Amino acid sequence: MILFVEPTFPIPTKSKNHSNFLPIGLLKLASYYRKNKYQIQLIRGNKEADFYPKKIYITSLFTYWSVYVKESVSFYKTLYPKAKIIVGGIYATLMPEHCKEYTACDEVFVGQHEEAEKCLPAYDLVDVNYQIIHGMRGCKRKCPFCGIWKIEELSYKNATEIKKEICSNKLIFYDNNMLINPNIKNILSMLSKTIHNGRVLHCECQSGFDGRILAKKPELAVLLKKARFDNIRLAWDFAYDQHSEVENWISILENAGYNRKDIFIFMVYNWSFDYEELEAKRKKCFEWGVQIADCRFRPLNQTFDNYNSHLKQQTKKDYYIHSNWSDSLVRKFRADVRKHNICIRYKIDWNNYEKKLERINSKKKAINIDLCSTQLPT
Ligand code: SF4
Incomplete structure (x- = not known):
């Protein structure tokens, strides 16, 4: 069971599904893991999941929004202490050491996931017409x-x-x-x-x-x-x-x-x-x-x-x-x-x-x- 999390970035709710902000990396990962028969869930924000996850992938965006990533790591660590928390995305890739220390996640994922890259994003998890x-x-x-x-x-x-x-x-x-x-x-x-x-x-x-x-x-x-x-x-x-x-x-x-x-x-x-x-x-x-x-x-x-x-x-x-x-x-x-x-x-x-x-x-x-x-x- 894998949870995919987009932190509560300061994006107005009405713009969440705007093409500039869609968590496309998470959607590809979700698609990849679903294909491999994992139960998956996407959460946009810090909320309880429908199951106790084994792994939690948290995305990061701009480096200057690192505080929101830290908040999500802390929230999910408290909620699911046995889950492994992995942070990926732009901030994680540009500043892996800072990301590991500052957010206190279990692992930092640098770059792109080669296999997930080949998957079509799981658009059914979001409401978009593009x-x-x-x-x-x-x-x-x-x-x-x-x-x-x-x-x-x-x-x-x-x-x-x-x-x-x-x-x-x-x-x-x-x-x-x-x-x-x-x-x-x-x-x-x-x-x-x-x-x-x-x-x-x-x-x-x-x-x-x-x-x-x-x-x-x-x-x-x-x-x-x-x-x-x-x-x-x-x-x-x-x-x-x-x-x-x-x-x-x-x-x-x-x-x-x-x-x-x-x-x-x-x-x-x-x-x-x-x-x-x-x-x-x-x-x-x-x-x-x-x-x-x-x-x-x-x-x-x-x-x-x-x-x-x-x-x-x-x-x-x-x-x-x-x-x-x-x-x-x-x-x-x-x-x-x-x-x-x-x-x-x-x-x-x-x-x-x-x-x-x-x-x-x-x-x-x-x-x-x-x-x-x-x-x-x-
Ligand atoms: S390096 Fe390439 S993508 Fe970046 S600003 Fe220059 S032209 Fe644009």
Whole structure:
């Protein structure tokens, strides 16, 4: 009897099943153990199970959410002292020693479970209308703020392998740098033609697309459109002086049929580039009429994050603040981005922005993208 636990991460209940937060690793493990005739249960939070488990797998997400993992380990240790508690996931993989000592678990699982990786996630344990697919793992690039290339080995799937996995009409790709896959043309072409349950597929990629690849192969933008990829995001992680390149990437997408206002530009802030640089980038995005997905940087070994957007002021004791930034600049940039996106969505001039639109918008848009691309769920 095996229990799978997702700690009580600070994810709003309404967003629990959002594709950004689904405990996909646990769902694959659950599927693997069920296939091997184990009785299994998934618990999202700290609650009593239907049986006394022999083993408990607890997932971890970002390193800065380690406290929630510790709480779960402690809860289940008290409840089931004879069970073996194993912690896996991103935090466990990036900081195994810290994880073992801090959470007091019995074992830390580093990396991916090879056999479980081959299993289709047990979607019946959660209530979702989409499927998550990994068309690749790892990344060839080695961006300094990113943990992906440290925690995942590089591997690619081809179109045939992906097609075999399809079991839904809505696919969310968890690929870190989807366009870098050498099989990408065949994959996109397969997705555009595949019919499942008598209907075509709709796709999304959780990460930003690499514009440098689009610039070399603009035909990929047309293939993305044909494969019905929505919610397109581009990554602009580096300096302002890259702006003419980024403008070209946006034009390539526009020429392929995407509407500018529906394109998001990922931007890492609270990092080496200071507020002025980020603000210059934001203003360029405004000029171009595209939205921004802001990612607040936290180092890969950051073990806490108590940032609270409702407070007026916090300090480095509460959350990581880069030496080029301050608490007030972090808050100002976030507020600017929020205003920026509303203005773009509603075609409002920056100077005519009204607060009440922000309120209307917050009701419509349940999920605000606040995921740091540097530690994405795997
Ligand atoms: S930020 Fe993106 S491109 Fe850079 S290493 Fe990470 S996944 Fe690769």
